[in-house]
Amino acid sequence: MAYQVLARKWRPKEFDSLVGQEAVVTALTHALADHRIAQAYLFSGIRGVGKTTAARLLAKALNCEKGLGQGPCNECRTCEEITAGADLDVLEIDAATYSKVEQVRELTESLQYGPSRDRYKVVVLDEVHRLSRQAFDALLKIVEEPPPRLVFIFATTELDAVPATILSRCQEFQFRRVPASLLEEHLAKICAAEQIRASPRALSLIARAAEGSVRDAVALLDQLATFGKDTVDEAAAARVVGALDLGQYQNLLAAIVDADTPTVVRIAGEVEAAGYDPRQVFAHFLAFCRDALHLALGGAAAGLDLPPEEAGELTALARRAGYENLLRLLAHLLASENLVRRSDAGALALEIAWLRAAELPRLIAVEELLAAAGGAAGAPTTPRAAPAPPAAGPTLRSAATR
Numbered sequence: 378m379a380y381q382v383l384a385r386k387w388r389p390k391e392f393d394s395l396v397g398q399e400a401v402v403t404a405l406t407h408a409l410a411d412h413r414i415a416q417a418y419l420f421s422g423i424r425g426v427g428k429t430t431a432a433r434l435l436a437k438a439l440n441c442e443k444g445l446g447q448g449p450c451n452e453c454r455t456c457e458e459i460t461a462g463a464d465l466d467v468l469e470i471d472a473a474t475y476s477k478v479e480q481v482r483e484l485t486e487s488l489q490y491g492p493s494r495d496r497y498k499v500v501v502l503d504e505v506h507r508l509s510r511q512a513f514d515a516l517l518k519i520v521e522e523p524p525p526r527l528v529f530i531f532a533t534t535e536l537d538a539v540p541a542t543i544l545s546r547c548q549e550f551q552f553r554r555v556p557a558s559l560l561e562e563h564l565a566k567i568c569a570a571e572q573i574r575a576s577p578r579a580l581s582l583i584a585r586a587a588e589g590s591v592r593d594a595v596a597l598l599d600q601l602a603t604f605g606k607d608t609v610d611e612a613a614a615a616r617v618v619g620a621l622d623l624g625q626y627q628n629l630l631a632a633i634v635d636a637d638t639p640t641v642v643r644i645a646g647e648v649e650a651a652g653y654d655p656r657q658v659f660a661h662f663l664a665f666c667r668d669a670l671h672l673a674l675g676g677a678a679a680g681l682d683l684p685p686e687e688a689g690e691l692t693a694l695a696r697r698a699g700y701e702n703l704l705r706l707l708a709h710l711l712a713s714e715n716l717v718r719r720s721d722a723g724a725l726a727l728e729i730a731w732l733r734a735a736e737l738p739r740l741i742a743v744e745e746l747l748a749a750a751g752g753a754a755g756a757p758t759t760p761r762a763a764p765a766p767p768a769a770g771p772t773l774r775s776a777a778t779r
């Protein structure tokens with residue numbers, strides 16, 4: 378059998394296989410079961426979460442020869458033709474290559490005549506926000522007064538860019554970012570079926586890097602499995618997704634907390650020399666700092682995606698840094714994110730963001746100060762208690778800077 382890319386092979390053929398979109402699936406299947414068919418649907422969400430897949434499934438469910446009201450059978454001629462993109466009554470159009478007003482006019486004229494064979498004529502307009510203003514205006518009339526048995530399914534990654542006039546005519550479905558844990562499960566399922574060897578840590582790296590997109594996660598797995606001849610190498614996965622060794626993130630965070638700028642410069646230099654993508658490394662470090670913040674708050678390490686040994690070290694580091702300092706560090710990193718993402722000199726932007734972080738004035742716990750002052754005045758020294766998490770009462774004040 379010819380090789381088929383995993384993303385295509387694992388594209389869902391029924392609603393229940395859409396990963397992580399239970400709310401959308403429930404609403405759609407219930408409406409179909411009751412024969413409540415809208416004239417225009419709008420599917421929004423980030424890339425690769427199943428919008429166009431769901432649109433195709435809906436087109437099949439509307440037209441399946443086994444009857445309306447259940448999912449697609451995937452066996453009748455209509456279902457098969459829609460899967461192959463060969464059904465004359467189901468049009469899939471990429472708005473990005475179809476944004477001219479003349480094209481939209483031509484389309485709307487052709488839609489006046491209803492379906493030629495199927496129950497419904499279905500127009501899937503992907504990336505609908507890419508249409509020009511005039512193209513939207515040309516579309517609006519037919520969306521407002523559609524001929525019978527015509528269904529529009531709009532898909533977009535930018536909901537804000539869709540005009541309100543169109544929005545108000547649509548039944549809207551928001552596709553969510555798929556949580557990393559669900560992506561991991563999905564990848565593990567694919568690995569088992571495709572006989573791909575991959576450690577849980579490698580799958581976790583891929584799932585995190587995909588940032589909620591099923592398609593990206595599966596494509597990454599495919600790339601790594603092909604590269605490793607059906608074995609996903611953990612080091613290769615880390616490299617591709619731009620994840621440094623966890624120890625390096627620990628060292629970096631420690632250096633930032635201790636204002637150890639030479640070490641920060643050294644690590645930034647190593648990242649650049651090794652050819653990592655600065656944006657990916659920045660994003661991973663951000664996630665790492667977020668984990669540290671949760672630990673500083675007294676959160677359990679078990680809930681984090683870290684090996685036990687690293688979790689122990691990070692807990693100690695997080696306590697030492699203190700909640701307030703970590704919070705300010707995260708706020709600073711978030712504020713620098715766009716700069717790193719958009720800069721042509723990403724490695725430089727990364728280094729500057731980290732150095733600035735190391736130069737943030739450090740907040741010190743009141744107890745620590747009092748203990749230090751008490752010690753200096755010759756008062757009896759008491760063992761210093763570990764700072765309690767803020768939930769137990771605010772113990773940190775911006776009392777001093779280094």
Ligand SMILES: [Zn+2]
Pocket residue numbers: 440441442443449450451452453454455456457
């Ligand atoms: Zn069918």
